[in-house]
Amino acid sequence: MNSAPVPFQTKVAKFFENLRDKKLTGTRCVKCKTIYCPPRADCPKCMSSHVEWLKLSGRGKLLAFTTIYVGPETFEKYVPYVISIVELEEGPKLMSLMRDVKQEDINIGMSLEAVYFEAADGRITYGFTKPLEEKTFREIKSKVCR
Amino acid sequence: MKGVAIVGTGHSKFGRRDDASLRELAFESTKEALEDAEMSTHDIEATVISVANQFLANQTQSGAIVTDYTGMNTKPSFTTVAACASGSAAIRAAWTAIASGLHDTVLVCGVEKMTEVSTPRITEFLGFAGDPKWESRPTGITNPGIYAMFACAHMHKYGTTERQLALVAVKNHKYGAMNPVAHLRREVTVEDALKSRMIAYPLKIYDCSMISDGAAAVILASEEKAKKITDTPIFIVGLGCATDTAAMHDRADLTSFRSVVEASKQAYKMADVSPEDIDVACVHDCFTIAEIMAYEDLGFCEKGRGGNFIEEEQSYIGGKTPTNVDGGLKSKGHPLGATGVSMAVEITKQLRGECGSRQVPGAEIGLSHNLAMHGTHCMVHIYRR
Numbered sequence: 001m002n003s004a005p006v007p008f009q010t011k012v013a014k015f016f017e018n019l020r021d022k023k024l025t026g027t028r029c030v031k032c033k034t035i036y037c038p039p040r041a042d043c044p045k046c047m048s049s050h051v052e053w054l055k056l057s058g059r060g061k062l063l064a065f066t067t068i069y070v071g072p073e074t075f076e077k078y079v080p081y082v083i084s085i086v087e088l089e090e091g092p093k094l095m096s097l098m099r100d101v102k103q104e105d106i107n108i109g110m111s112l113e114a115v116y117f118e119a120a121d122g123r124i125t126y127g128f129t130k131p132l133e134e135k136t137f138r139e140i141k142s143k144v145c146r
Numbered sequence: 147m148k149g150v151a152i153v154g155t156g157h158s159k160f161g162r163r164d165d166a167s168l169r170e171l172a173f174e175s176t177k178e179a180l181e182d183a184e185m186s187t188h189d190i191e192a193t194v195i196s197v198a199n200q201f202l203a204n205q206t207q208s209g210a211i212v213t214d215y216t217g218m219n220t221k222p223s224f225t226t227v228a229a230c231a232s233g234s235a236a237i238r239a240a241w242t243a244i245a246s247g248l249h250d251t252v253l254v255c256g257v258e259k260m261t262e263v264s265t266p267r268i269t270e271f272l273g274f275a276g277d278p279k280w281e282s283r284p285t286g287i288t289n290p291g292i293y294a295m296f297a298c299a300h301m302h303k304y305g306t307t308e309r310q311l312a313l314v315a316v317k318n319h320k321y322g323a324m325n326p327v328a329h330l331r332r333e334v335t336v337e338d339a340l341k342s343r344m345i346a347y348p349l350k351i352y353d354c355s356m357i358s359d360g361a362a363a364v365i366l367a368s369e370e371k372a373k374k375i376t377d378t379p380i381f382i383v384g385l386g387c388a389t390d391t392a393a394m395h396d397r398a399d400l401t402s403f404r405s406v407v408e409a410s411k412q413a414y415k416m417a418d419v420s421p422e423d424i425d426v427a428c429v430h431d432c433f434t435i436a437e438i439m440a441y442e443d444l445g446f447c448e449k450g451r452g453g454n455f456i457e458e459e460q461s462y463i464g465g466k467t468p469t470n471v472d473g474g475l476k477s478k479g480h481p482l483g484a485t486g487v488s489m490a491v492e493i494t495k496q497l498r499g500e501c502g503s504r505q506v507p508g509a510e511i512g513l514s515h516n517l518a519m520h521g522t523h524c525m526v527h528i529y530r531r
Contacts, residue, residue, distance in 0.1 A: 075286030
């Protein structure tokens with residue numbers, strides 16, 4: 001918790017406010033309907049700045065992942081940690097930290113859901129994990145198998 | 147448009163160069179290029195300098211320091227920045243200046259000093275070259291981590307194996323051991339590569355290029371001038387340049403670089419050649435998966451067959467398309483700003499027939515492929531004897 005927050009001046013600061021309320025949100029271009037998450041204030045497809053906020057389900061599937069063993073200076077103390085590319089139900093893709101999932105339990109295409117936690121700089125950020133039902137099911141199964 | 151040729155090359159020893167500063171490395175390569183072309187600084191009309199990450203050398207106007215220290219004042223000069231493709235950007239800029247008729251001779255010097263800062267700090271700086279706001283800052287993703295995810299997707303879609311990745315390292319170290327300017331002149335076995343330390347799963351240390359200091363320089367001249375300077379001008383006959391998303395999460399395809407497909411298409415068309423015509427190639431093997439993806443995206447083999455291409459030794463001398471027979475970024479080293487220029491030096495020497503034991507016999511057409519980050523920029527150049 002010792003790294004200072006990096007100033008983040010942007011037109012989409014609302015995204016971070018929404019994270020504090022455990023809501024994953026994106027923007028949608030009013031003109032062409034493209035959904036952006038991470039949010040964009042401006043749509044490069046039609047060069048419009050008319051966008052609206054949209055609450056996202058926070059559910060998605062895993063497209064790719066890695067486990068970081070050699071981290072950058074500010075993350076060195078957290079290794080190893082898992083990072084994924086997640087495709088959200090609504091279409092956009094996000095890079096995010098995987099939370100409470102071991103590398104051996106990861107499969108490409110698996111369902112994931114958003115979780116919210118305090119980042120090193122004190123901000124509330126998002127990560128993804130296995131949906132609760134699946135985790136519980138696995139735990140029950142492993143108990144039965146034993 | 148005027149024809150443009152390389153008439154002189156220079157290359158410092160790549161490696162952990164505790165003995166030399168950024169400007170001194172630049173001098174080594176510049177002096178050698180001038181001597182190679184039998185020219186003096188007075189014969190150079192302008193310079194283009196390539197330094198990719200100025201934070202690494204703890205100075206932010208490295209280009210000015212290089213032109214000053216190499217005796218190029220008061221000629222026109224500027225610095226190109228396109229991350230790891232800065233060197234090819236500099237060559238592209240110099241080529242354009244000559245083809246347009248603005249200048250007749252331009253010296254390009256690419257240089258980087260990377261070992262003055264710690265590896266965790268470099269890892270952090272390099273991560274900033276992607277999309278720091280939405281990727282490296284919130285997640286701690288690293289450059290190897292990004293390529294690890296491309297490897298993950300490639301393995302999942304095409305069945306590419308960790309062993310095939312390791313085979314790229316084996317080849318590049320084999321040739322790097324024969325290259326006097328290479329950073330790590332040591333052969334490696336596939337077993338050693340597979341057993342090496344994990345950096346970002348599934349990439350191990352032998353899947354990653356070297357953090358190196360070094361410089362490379364080329365002198366470009368108009369066709370008319372080039373023929374007066376040398377009997378063996380090497381013409382740059384095709385150039386391609388394309389971009390893709392800075393953020394990895396925005397990529398439509400995690401197994402191919404759109405910028406490489408597009409840039410190579412431009413270069414092949416301009417040079418009026420096809421992938422089968424390429425006798426020797428330098429590709430951007432910042433990570434072993436990047437070389438496998440390059441085989442596919444450049445059209446050396448079919449999409450998804452990159453792993454087989456290395457397994458069948460098609461990128462060795464004697465194979466279909468000898469690739470990175472200078473050791474590549476993997477073994478020769480990857481001083482960011484120097485890399486693209488170093489590729490041009492190698493292809494020039496190959497086409498002149500000066501590469502000794504690692505010479506591709508009778509090479510006439512060469513290609514260089516230089517990436518910034520994960521294909522955020524790609525520059526492809528095609529060279530002809």
